Amino acid sequence: MVDGASVARLIMNDSFGTRLRAQRERQRIGLAAIAHSTKINVALFEALERDDVSRWPSGIFRRAFIRAYAEAVGLDSV
Incomplete structure (x- = not known):
């Protein structure tokens, strides 16, 4: 069973670029x-x-x- 903390750790282990791509693909x-x-x-x-x-x-x-990329995929750019 995968709990919320496990998912959070997996996400945090991803690189910055991987997280950006995942957000873009979600959108x-x-x-x-x-x-x-x-x-x-x-x-x-x-x-x-x-x-x-x-x-x-x-x-x-x-x-x-x-920032432009972040805003384009719906992330807070601050």
């Missing part, structure tokens, strides 16, 4: 739709979901891009 939103609405290259969001931000801009732009 049934495609990456192309997010890229179109935010005007941010879909390849950057694909990389984010793989936890690869090596080609991402740094600083304020990185923060703004992640």
Whole structure:
């Protein structure tokens, strides 16, 4: 039997990108739709979901891009 605490531990063990992708999939939103609405290259969001931000801009732009993704999938961006 799986209890709520076990599920919470499983979720918390997932990477940041995995949790973002899971939320996007729960909302049934495609990456192309997010890229179109935010005007941010879909390849950057694909990389984010793989936890690869090596080609991402740094600083304020990185923060703004992640906020845009979070808002697009219905997460609190604060």
